[in-house]
Amino acid sequence: MISYAEIRGECMKKKIAVCGSGWSNEYLKTVMSGIRKCAHETNTDVFLLMNYTVTNAESYKESGESNIFRLLEHSSFDGVIVLSNTLHTQDEYEYLCNIIKEKSLPAICLEYQLPGIDFIGTDNYSGMQELCEHLFSHHKISRPVFVSGPVENTESNIRRKALEDVMKNHGVTLTEEDVIYCNWNYYEVVEEVPKWLEKNVLPDVFVCANDVMAMAVCEVLEERKIRVPEDVMVTGFDRLESAVLFTPMIATVDRGWDDMGYRAMECLLQKLDDSKLVISEYVNSKAVPAKSCRCELSQDYQDKKPKNLGLYNNIVNSAFWGGHLCDIAERLGKIISDEELHVSFVTYLQEDHKYEGDELYICLMNNFFSSISDETELIQSGYTDTMDIIAGLKDGLPLPRMTMDTCELIPGYDADSLEGKVYTFLPFYCAEGGYGYVAFGNELPMMYDYSLYNWMRNLTECFGHVRQNIILADMNRKLEILSLTDGLTGVHNRMGCEKLAYPFLEKCHREGKRAVLMFADINKMKRINDKFGHIQGDVAITTVATSISEVLTDRWIIVRYGGDEFLMVGECDKEEEAERLLQEIMNRMKEKAAQMKLPYKLNVGLGFVFVEPHENLDLTDCLRRADEAMYEMKKITHKEK
Secondary structure, three states: OOOHHHHHOOOOOOEEEEEEEOOOHHHHHHHHHHHHHHHHHHOOEEEEEEEOOOOOOOHHHHHHHHHHHHHHHOOOOOEEEEOHHHOOOHHHHHHHHHHHHHOOOOEEEEOOOOOOOEEEEEOHHHHHHHHHHHHHHHOOOOOEEEEEOOOOOHHHHHHHHHHHHHHHHOOOOOOHHHEEEOOOOHHHHHHHHHHHHHHOOOOOEEEEOOHHHHHHHHHHHHHOOOOOOOOOEEEOOEOOHHHHOOOOOOEEEEOOHHHHHHHHHHHHHHHHHOOOOOOEEEEOOEEEOOHHHOOOOOHHHHOOOOOHHHHHHHHHHHHHHHHHHHHHHHHHOOOOOHHHHHHHHHHHHHHOOOOOOOOEEEEEEOOOOHHHHOOOOOOOOOOOOEEEEEEEEEOOEEOOOEEEEHHHOOOOOOOOOOOOOEEEEEEEEEOOEEEEEEEEOOOOHHHHOHHHHHHHHHHHHHHHHHHHHHHHHHHHHHHHHHHOEOOOOOOEOHHHHHHHHHHHHHHHHHHOOOEEEEEEEEOOHHHHHHHHOHHHHHHHHHHHHHHHHHHOOOOOEEEEOOOOEEEEEEEOOOHHHHHHHHHHHHHHHHHHHHHHOOOOOOOEEEEEEEEOOOOOOOHHHHHHHHHHHHHHHHHHHHHHO
């Protein structure tokens, strides 16, 4: 059988998609460090399709966040790594399983087994067993309490079984009364553990199914003046950075997430060469005793301990973070057009992008702006075939606005570069539908906490305001047009004349150009109304207006100046040209009258006056001259009749 690598070509860089949720941020950070290391070593590009779906999210948020995974349909990937234990909804599980099957993509899932997909997970049992044995053998405990995850959760139950097996070896049994179910959740711990303490005697140790719950237990105990570890020990599972920096440092289990990420990437690349290869293995976990179980951290882990300076820097950065978001909101708050949005946002990012990094692409669906004008809805699921790159940075320099096929994912993607890169993609949406996505071409410190989520929410609000501003501006333009337009004929009314004609005449005077005021007056209009009715009178007026509009170009200002009077303002150098245009209007009007078989003869008096470049006349003076000329024309016409 031909390998996947042979089909793709050995010299072509591999593209691997990683699908996961950022709600478990420290897990994501650690796993991605392993994936990134392997990607660099193998010159492989990684496309992290990440969302921030959280428990009890509104339905539109769940679908909007999950939509990022539908980029799998638009581009060709060599394989997929699914961070399955971070996924939140059943729809996400089902979609990823289906798309992997439909596209026959080599795939590996981590931690949580998905049907028909190869698997790498944590050996939850060995590390927890080692930690519990340490508690019984070294600290001589006799009565633990287990703070559990969800009742039916496999990982939590395996960790519980490890505790129970150690207890059995030491002649102790875990009763159901000594199990507190808290659903991995800090808030449930601070609610349930106090209830348990009111009814029970303090145990030797709280063995928690994860570090988050362990830290929450410590806080509950501190509120009750119960000392950790002097009065009672507390342990966790995961070795989160926050647990390592916690006081007291949490005794825990290292899951080897970085090794898992590296191994997942390594195995997936092997599968590209051997489609028959089946991966099903567990990464060893390791007990890490620490202060919360009355132990000192081993030297090996002392060297791995994160520095408090990093925590301090995070606090300092957060003080500037809010200002950064406010600056973006302020910069985009008054924008009323798509081009203005592009220029303003790119200009701002060029000035300050220390949080966003040097490579950033804001990719809007191609109907983001068009849906405003044609009043259609935004797409709810999936992406348009092309994307509008409304703002972009490459190597810290701004990119021009451009259109890109969605299958490219990012503009100017270099599949032949000699360096494996990691790109991060986030969903961009609102309650009304999808906006598109945002892509980063580098690792961002803010990616692994809710700073990036807050950045995206802020950006969503800003773009929502831009859409509303454009809608309001468009409505105002339409209202202004209506206020300047004659309802019967569609040409300008007297207000339109004052609004448009004066600036036009000023411009002609300023540029030394000759302007002309043409006028038209329907003869015997009263007779038409009296004999044939006002409906036919309106037909006569609209026929004349249409004839004028068809002959004169858009550069002319056409005004219904009175009931049956029309004024036309434009540029004209020669009298012959003015006379030619008037004759064309007369001919066009006669043709229309004949086609319509009007029951009356439609006659119009036509004339013009020039405004010379040296005449600095205001609009009132010009209109007065036009009125006088029109009046003289009427007198001549009536005498001839």
